[in-house]
Amino acid sequence: MGDGVGTGLDLPLDKVLVGDCIALMRQLPPASVHAIFADPPYNLQLKGDLRRPDDSLVDGVDEAWDRFDDLAAYDAFTHEWLTEARRVLRKDGTIWVIGSYHNIFRLGTALQDLGFWVLNDVIWRKANPMPNFRGRRFTNAHETLIWAARGAESRYRFNYAAMKSLNEEVQMRSDWFIPLCTGAERLRDETGAKLHPTQKPEALLHRVILSCTQPGEVVLDPFLGTGTTAAVARRLGRRYIGLERDPAYAAAAEARIDSVEPLSESAALVTAGKREQKRIPFGHLVERGLVPAGTVLVDRGRRWQAVVAADGSIRCGRAQGSIHQVGALVQEAPSCNGWAFWHVEQPGGRLRVLDEFRVALQGEG
Amino acid sequence: MGDGVGTGLDLPLDKVLVGDCIALMRQLPPASVHAIFADPPYNLQLKGDLRRPDDSLVDGVDEAWDRFDDLAAYDAFTHEWLTEARRVLRKDGTIWVIGSYHNIFRLGTALQDLGFWVLNDVIWRKANPMPNFRGRRFTNAHETLIWAARGAESRYRFNYAAMKSLNEEVQMRSDWFIPLCTGAERLRDETGAKLHPTQKPEALLHRVILSCTQPGEVVLDPFLGTGTTAAVARRLGRRYIGLERDPAYAAAAEARIDSVEPLSESAALVTAGKREQKRIPFGHLVERGLVPAGTVLVDRGRRWQAVVAADGSIRCGRAQGSIHQVGALVQEAPSCNGWAFWHVEQPGGRLRVLDEFRVALQGEG
DNA sequence: AGGACCGTTGAATCGTACG
DNA sequence: ACGTACGATTCAACGGTCC
Numbered sequence: 009m010g011d012g013v014g015t016g017l018d019l020p021l022d023k024v025l026v027g028d029c030i031a032l033m034r035q036l037p038p039a040s041v042h043a044i045f046a047d048p049p050y051n052l053q054l055k056g057d058l059r060r061p062d063d064s065l066v067d068g069v070d071e072a073w074d075r076f077d078d079l080a081a082y083d084a085f086t087h088e089w090l091t092e093a094r095r096v097l098r099k100d101g102t103i104w105v106i107g108s109y110h111n112i113f114r115l116g117t118a119l120q121d122l123g124f125w126v127l128n129d130v131i132w133r134k135a136n137p138m139p140n141f142r143g144r145r146f147t148n149a150h151e152t153l154i155w156a157a158r159g160a161e162s163r164y165r166f167n168y169a170a171m172k173s174l175n176e177e178v179q180m181r182s183d184w185f186i187p188l189c190t191g192a193e194r195l196r197d198e199t200g201a202k203l204h205p206t207q208k209p210e211a212l213l214h215r216v217i218l219s220c221t222q223p224g225e226v227v228l229d230p231f232l233g234t235g236t237t238a239a240v241a242r243r244l245g246r247r248y249i250g251l252e253r254d255p256a257y258a259a260a261a262e263a264r265i266d267s268v269e270p271l272s273e274s275a276a277l278v279t280a281g282k283r284e285q286k287r288i289p290f291g292h293l294v295e296r297g298l299v300p301a302g303t304v305l306v307d308r309g310r311r312w313q314a315v316v317a318a319d320g321s322i323r324c325g326r327a328q329g330s331i332h333q334v335g336a337l338v339q340e341a342p343s344c345n346g347w348a349f350w351h352v353e354q355p356g357g358r359l360r361v362l363d364e365f366r367v368a369l370q371g372e373g
Numbered sequence: 374m375g376d377g378v379g380t381g382l383d384l385p386l387d388k389v390l391v392g393d394c395i396a397l398m399r400q401l402p403p404a405s406v407h408a409i410f411a412d413p414p415y416n417l418q419l420k421g422d423l424r425r426p427d428d429s430l431v432d433g434v435d436e437a438w439d440r441f442d443d444l445a446a447y448d449a450f451t452h453e454w455l456t457e458a459r460r461v462l463r464k465d466g467t468i469w470v471i472g473s474y475h476n477i478f479r480l481g482t483a484l485q486d487l488g489f490w491v492l493n494d495v496i497w498r499k500a501n502p503m504p505n506f507r508g509r510r511f512t513n514a515h516e517t518l519i520w521a522a523r524g525a526e527s528r529y530r531f532n533y534a535a536m537k538s539l540n541e542e543v544q545m546r547s548d549w550f551i552p553l554c555t556g557a558e559r560l561r562d563e564t565g566a567k568l569h570p571t572q573k574p575e576a577l578l579h580r581v582i583l584s585c586t587q588p589g590e591v592v593l594d595p596f597l598g599t600g601t602t603a604a605v606a607r608r609l610g611r612r613y614i615g616l617e618r619d620p621a622y623a624a625a626a627e628a629r630i631d632s633v634e635p636l637s638e639s640a641a642l643v644t645a646g647k648r649e650q651k652r653i654p655f656g657h658l659v660e661r662g663l664v665p666a667g668t669v670l671v672d673r674g675r676r677w678q679a680v681v682a683a684d685g686s687i688r689c690g691r692a693q694g695s696i697h698q699v700g701a702l703v704q705e706a707p708s709c710n711g712w713a714f715w716h717v718e719q720p721g722g723r724l725r726v727l728d729e730f731r732v733a734l735q736g737e738g
Numbered sequence: 739a740g741g742a743c744c745g746t747t748g749a750a751t752c753g754t755a756c757g
Numbered sequence: 758a759c760g761t762a763c764g765a766t767t768c769a770a771c772g773g774t775c776c
Contacts, residue, residue, distance in 0.1 A: 110750095110751065130511060142767095151749075204745095230532050318609055648754085
């Protein structure tokens with residue numbers, strides 16, 4: 009175990025250690041790991057239960073490890089584990105933490121207060137998030153990762169070319185579109201229940217680990233859970249150290265990791281990038297002023313007209329709805345493609361079909 | 374100026390006030406604005422002299438300020454203006470703040486510490502971000518907004534239906550794809566130089582203001598800059614209060630706001646959700662003969678049927694009660710929306726859902 | 739075989755008006 | 758203030774079944 013950096017302490021490489029991550033990190037030599045990925049408890053503070061419109065119950069996070077007395081207790085915990093993480097991190101290593109609005113501001117503040125140097129915040133845009141069932145907020149469709157160097161002067165690693173190649177030869181942006189961990193990838197027990205409430209998708213860890221480490225380097229995960237970080241690290245030819253308090257999670261992680269076949273180095277560079285589909289809501293044209301609120305729309309024969317409202321709905325007499333709904337309504341047709349039906353009168357009397365305004369936005373990501 | 378809430382202080386509506394936003398907010402009556410949008414400056418120089426966001430030099434010129442002091446000064450400033458903002462915000466009002474990874478964690482932590490209740494963090498995904506020229510990080514392609522209520526118990530406003538309409542009848546997510554402010558929208562001086570370094574796009578403010586206010590309500594921007602918030606508020610038929618310390622920015626903002634034409638009432642009128650519509654008791658439909666007593670109701674699958682009584686209750690076997698109670702009972706569900714559950718058989722065998730009968734009374738006073 | 743259809747599910751801080 | 762009853766509210770992916 010070569011990486012002991014002259015401390016006399018050996019690194020427990022490619023192992024899952026069961027116990028409290030703070031105590032376990034204290035036993036690791038300083039400046040010994042190249043990268044850290046940490047998915048700490050989010051402190052969600054859920055109250056009652058939540059039902060879908062069909063009355064089925066949402067299986068939320070209700071584990072003891074996610075409960076803290078208050079924000080101060082959460083902050084104290086955060087400072088403590090981040091302090092050990094910083095000690096264990098090599099001088100030029102980097103750390104990733106992930107969270108939601110419940111905890112990410114506490115994490116970011118703690119990182120900065122401890123001297124870490126934020127390099128990016130990265131948005132995991134979920135392809136298939138849970139909707140907001142009550143219609144009281146925006147769909148919570150992302151989580152935030154913070155990527156930080158040990159300090160402002162760190163000469164950290166960033167595999168720029170690998171990230172660019174992952175992204176069809178344009179620079180990798182700070183917003184990543186990746187599906188949830190579902191289907192066959194999701195670990196389940198015999199009854200079909202999920203083994204861990206918050207298992208992260210391997211695609212996310214693939215990108216994280218590939219971005220900031222080289223093969224053979226050491227990735228530490230202080231909150232290993234069911235082992236996504238370690239499994240991906242192993243597949244990508246990295247070494248790992250996984251810390252996990254719950255023996256059941258740790259056991260599941262070990263079994264999972266054992267089943268992983270390390271990739272050859274060339275194969276490690278390939279990723280199954282899910283391409284994002286393009287759909288442009290009419291409302292976006294309104295916001296952007298391309299078809300401003302107040303615009304009068306007419307059909308090709310100028311038989312009907314409608315006024316565009318600020319929310320992208322249109323109104324024709326008492327009827328209000330989407331361009332498609334109102335188009336169908338006035339024609340008494342079962343359906344209507346509003347993009348082709350409605351036109352904007354141009355100076356000079358020419359009509360321009362809505363679809364032409366949409367193509368102006370087609371090029372955008 | 375009606376909204377003074379009995380304080381004797383008047384609200385300076387539709388004005389740009391020049392001065393320090395903290396001092397100016399102290400002169401506003403408490404609980405007086407419906408929404409706040411804040412784009413606080415992040416001018417702290419991390420190398421060399423330490424300056425406050427208002428450009429004043431922090432005392433102790435000869436002192437070696439380290440990173441901690443930088444952050445502490447920023448935190449103190451943040452707490453101070455957010456404290457005043459919270460005082461000025463109505464009980465059920467909401468606040469938006471925007472920032473990047475340099476300051477958003479400080480903002481979020483301060484919001485939580487002051488008792489604000491985070492509703493969403495929202496990602497502004499930039500369509501055309503500046504590339505990372507050095508190739509040392511991910512392209513910083515987004516900024517983060519935090520949307521928060523004044524407190525955990527606030528009954529805040531969220532125009533769910535309008536947001537859904539803006540997004541082609543799919544729930545609005547927490548990641549928004551909007552271009553930078555460029556082209557004709559970008560304010561420039563005679564030489565073509567940008568008037569303000571971080572002018573926000575109007576499309577962003579359009580969505581923000583539309584999501585959480587009604588026409589006629591008051592939007593406060595403590596860091597108005599060149600007036601995007603006020604201009605969009607005016608266009609959407611909202612009132613505004615803009616605070617700006619730089620007289621040049623304030624002057625540019627005023628000129629810009631003056632040139633804005635408010636939308637017509639019909640264009641500003643946004644899709645109303647069912648929650649906004651008047652509540653109509655089922656009994657009224659019975660009284661009015663729209664669904665006469667004796668009518669047989671069935672569910673969509675014709676599994677259950679019930680008979681309408683003269684008092685608007687319905688009976689299904691031995692069960693009698695409201696359309697909701699009986700619907701829940703027969704399904705053995707915890708609750709039921711009777712308007713959507715029960716149907717009336719039409720001549721020809723078609724089923725018509727109760728909700729459709731309600732529409733006839735919707736327009737009446 | 740393959741397309742249509744249906745059931746399940748995911749880190750969730752998910753009411754409000756009226757008496 | 759507090760209790761009660763009304764009644765509003767979901768998207769995409771995946772896997773299994775049926776025809």
